Amino acid sequence: MAERAPRRDPHGSVERDVLVRYLDAWTATVLRSQRGGTYVECGDFAADAFRVFGEFADRLEDHHLDVVVVGRAAPRPVPAGLGVRTVDALEDVEVSGPMLAHLSGVGSWPASLARGKAHEVVLTSPEPGEHRERLRAAGLGCVVAVDLVAEDGGTHVLAFATADSRHLATFKNELWAVDEFAGIRYRDPRDPEGTLVDISLTPQLLPLRRALLTEVARRGRSTVAELQRFTLLETIYRAEDTVGALTAAVAAGEVTRDPEKGRLTSRTVVSI
Template structure:
């Protein structure tokens, strides 16, 4: 795997999501918090996040935006972030805290000290260098935000999609989607997005497919039994979604179009609109049937595997 290329994809996903999240969060509330975990493992990602905030300084006037960067040893991270702040136009209302002691142990304490409960809160936890997923306490601390979102990156090996989705839902994030970042047949890092908002999940999926391609990095749906690699595109290859929709219908018997769109959004790497596109193709091919047989493919139309 090309580590630099995967890092580029992660950075662009983070930056694009922050560019959308920041104005929305500060429009919703007077205060908002961004939490960046494992900051010392990849300080360039924390720097990229802070640059988004300094470049949008006009958006935080009259509002308070707090960035909390947590890691094991954060002295170097603190110097890097301070340099960015010094080199940029002062952003009114922007505060940056760096906290040592490790993300798993210190994140919850740092967020409480920053007064992050019940305000818009976004966490980015790239745990690939940690060798395993973030501690439940760290993820649960992020769920204290209102609304709360989390982007979590897991190591290439040992990811069980269904098990980790269940853990995140228990921690307070009912909607979870995941994508594997890969360049070949070997397992890749898994990027997970967790939220309580369907609108936020839709926005993240749009971001996911809008990023640029980097040196052959492609996506893989963790739920695809054939582990098909998908080129990053605004119109992604539908093969894995086709298989997953048919597999889901084989399990449940029948589903409405709305239920299948929700399945695609929350259980696959695809968007709800991709499910509609695939359903039209499946109906044309005779792979599924619909009830009623005629009319627009509305949300209440029932789909059954042929």
């Protein structure tokens, strides 16, 4: 009897797709800068990263882009123009310029890794924890954490942290654009209802609607622009999802708006 091929880990599939999508955007940004950048891989996706970098082969020779592989040998072949080195542990990583670090299944990591100009972190863990709080405490103020929930209930946490809200917006766009892998749904760790949401470019917005109602109640009144900022920084959703959630809340009579008619704009005021 032929042996069955091992079943792919759905958590790892989503992690890989999100990372590769964001790494493509990050590399394009780095190669437009004179400062260059460094990618730190502490996981199993160095070969995937090399494939991304290989797509920029015509630009690598004229720019400074390095890769640091932690705890294992670097894959071969290495794209021409890419600087590669290996270190034994995360504590050995020293980067002064722009950096994106991928930490997969890492129980602990040095806070110094996140303390640097233009440093960013993609972190995954099978264990729940204060990942969001720790990343913010390390100096990265724009953070999203999302639970990846499999059909059997197994959950991994995927987090991204940056000091640039524009990069957070880019990451969230990639988060919702991944293939709809069977067996994985998203959950906002801060959603008290723990609602599971299918991966989609047009996701279910009920958890966001509840979060916005709570925020408006706390503030008393808010502009749509303020609530879009809240959505970006405090939920798993994109800023542009805010209008859809608020439109449903207005239609249900859960909030009022000023002006009462017309489309919701950034200046529209929403009140309980």
